[in-house]
Amino acid sequence: xxxxxxxxxxxxxxxxxxxxxxxxxxxxxxxxxxxxxxxxxxxxxxxxxxxxxxxxxxxxxxxxxxxxxxxxxxxxxxxxxxxxxxxxxxxxxxxxxxxxxxxxxxxxxxxxxxxxxxxxxxxxxxxxxxxxxxxxxxx
Amino acid sequence: xxxxxxxxxxxxxxxxxxxxxxxxxxxxxxxxxxxxxxxxxxxxxxxxxxxxxxxxxxxxxxxxxxxxxxxxxxxxxxxxxxxxxxxxxxxxxxxxxxxxxxxxxxxxxxxxxxxxxxxxxxxxxxxxxxxxxxxxxxxxxxxxxxxxxxxxxxxxxxxxxxxxxxxxxxxxxxxxxxxxxxxxxxxxxxxxx
Numbered sequence: 001x002x003x004x005x006x007x008x009x010x011x012x013x014x015x016x017x018x019x020x021x022x023x024x025x026x027x028x029x030x031x032x033x034x035x036x037x038x039x040x041x042x043x044x045x046x047x048x049x050x051x052x053x054x055x056x057x058x059x060x061x062x063x064x065x066x067x068x069x070x071x072x073x074x075x076x077x078x079x080x081x082x083x084x085x086x087x088x089x090x091x092x093x094x095x096x097x098x099x100x101x102x103x104x105x106x107x108x109x110x111x112x113x114x115x116x117x118x119x120x121x122x123x124x125x126x127x128x129x130x131x132x133x134x135x136x137x138x139x
Numbered sequence: 140x141x142x143x144x145x146x147x148x149x150x151x152x153x154x155x156x157x158x159x160x161x162x163x164x165x166x167x168x169x170x171x172x173x174x175x176x177x178x179x180x181x182x183x184x185x186x187x188x189x190x191x192x193x194x195x196x197x198x199x200x201x202x203x204x205x206x207x208x209x210x211x212x213x214x215x216x217x218x219x220x221x222x223x224x225x226x227x228x229x230x231x232x233x234x235x236x237x238x239x240x241x242x243x244x245x246x247x248x249x250x251x252x253x254x255x256x257x258x259x260x261x262x263x264x265x266x267x268x269x270x271x272x273x274x275x276x277x278x279x280x281x282x283x284x285x286x287x288x289x290x291x292x293x294x295x296x297x298x299x300x301x302x303x304x305x306x307x308x309x310x311x312x313x314x315x316x317x318x319x320x321x322x323x324x325x326x327x328x329x330x331x332x
Contacts, residue, residue, distance in 0.1 A: 017234040020227070020264040025276070027268035027288075074238045122312055125298065 001100040001112075006085030009047040009055065010099065010111055011062060013137070016076040024080055026128025029113075031120050038120070041112025046101060047081065049109035055081050059135050062109065069106045073137050081133035087113070090126040094119035201244035205232060208244075208251035215255045220262075224254055227265045231273075241271035245291025249317060250275075253289065257321065260331040277331050282308040285329040287320060295320050301328045 004010065018028045031038045045065075050058035059079060066073050084099050091097040095116050102112045116123040209232070212225035228247070235242050250273045254260070263275035268288065276286040288296035294314040301309045315323045321331070 015234075015238050015240055015267075015269075017231055017238060017240045017267040018269065020266050023264045023266070023276070023278070025264070025266035025268065025274055027266070027270075027274060030269060032269055072239055074234075076234070077238065121296070121298070125312075 001102055004046060004084045004099045004101065004111060005048075006083075006088070008084045009081055009132075010044040010084060010087075010113075011047055011055075011058070011079040011081055011135075012042070012044050013066065013071070013073065014078045014080050014134075016074055016078075019078065022134070024078070024128060024131060024134065026125045027121075028080070029124040029127040031117060038117045041098075041100075041102070041114035044099075044111050044113055045107070045109045046111045047109075055133055056135060056139065059137070059139055063137055065107050065109065069104070075138040077137040079135045079137060080131045081135065082127065082130055083132060086130045086132070087127055090130045091116060091123045093126055094122045097123065201242070204244040205242060205247045208247045212251050212254060216258065221258065223262050224265070228273075231265060231267060235267055235271075240267060240269075242267065242273075243271045243291045246272040246289040247291075249273075249289040249291050249295070253287075253317060257331075263331075279330060279332075285324055285331060287324075289317075293317065297324055297329075299324060299327065299329045 012028065014024055014028050018025050029042060031042055033039075045062055047055055047058055050061055052058045052061075062079065063073050088097055088099060091113075095118065097116050098112075098114045100112055100114065102110050104110045113127075209225055209228055212228065213222070216222055216224050228250070232242065234240070261277055263277045265273065265275050268274050272288055272290055274286060274288045276284055278284045282300050283302050284300055286296075286298040288298070290296060293316055295317045297311060297313050297315055297320055299309075299311040301311070303309050309327065311324075311327060311329075313323075324331075
C-alpha cells in the first residue's frame, strides 16, 4: 500500500438511494461495519490510474471494472470525485486519515481511505463537504 | 386499533340469496346498493390514522412493515404538498430495491411515526445511509443544516451545523430519544423549515 499523492484524486461510488436530487448524503463516506467490525477502509478508486485527460473520461472504464468485480452499478448511481490533499485536510479536523492504494486482482485502481473508525460520522460529514465533482455512472 | 363496530349483520344481509324474478332495473339498483354499502363499510373500517399505532411489530416481515408505514404516511399526509414525504419514501424504497440496498424496517416505522406526529416541518432531503437507515436533512445554506437519522432504536442521531455570531459555526453530533429530538435540536438553534 502506498500513499496517494496529495495532488491526486479518488472516486467514491454513490448509490442512488444515498442521494436526493443533487444532494449526496455524507453518510456515503462512512466506514461500514460488518459483524461488529469496521471495514478496513472506505473503498474508493484512484482517478489518475486511468490516465485519462478528464475525470469524466475515467468513468466508463471505472464502471466496467466495478461490474467485472461483481458490483452493482445502477444507471442512476453516481461517482463523487474528491482531491486527496483536500480530503485529508478536511478529515484532519477530527483525525489523520491515510489514503492509500489497495490494488485488487480485478481492480488495480482500488484504494482505501483509512483510520477514522473513532470519528466515523464526523469524518464522513467532512468528506461530504469537499466533493469536487459528481458524475453519473452511465454517461 | 379501534375499528368500527362489527358489520357482520350487514354483510349477512348483503349475502342473502336474492329473490327470484328481479327485473333488470331492480337487479341493477340492487347491485348499486350493495356496492355503496361495501364502500361505506370500507370507509368506516379505516382507523383514525392520527391516533392509530402503526402495525409494524417485528412479527411482520420487513416489506409488509415498510408498506404499512408508507400507507400510514399517505393517510396522514394526504394534501398535495404533504404527499411529497410518502412519495419520496416510496421512490427511495424502489431505488433501494433496484440497487440491492437494504432498508431497516424499524427505521422506516420510526421515520413514519415522526412525520405523522410532526406535520408542520419543512420538506427535508431524504436519503438512506449505507447501513439502510433513513436520514433526513434540512439544509439552509453552507454550514447551516439539521440532520436526523432514524436508527430504529430508541436513540436517534442528530447532526447539526448552526451559524453563530462572528462567522463561527456550532457543530453538534449527538443522540437523543426520538421523542425529544426536536426540542433538543431547537434548544441549540436548529431549524426544520
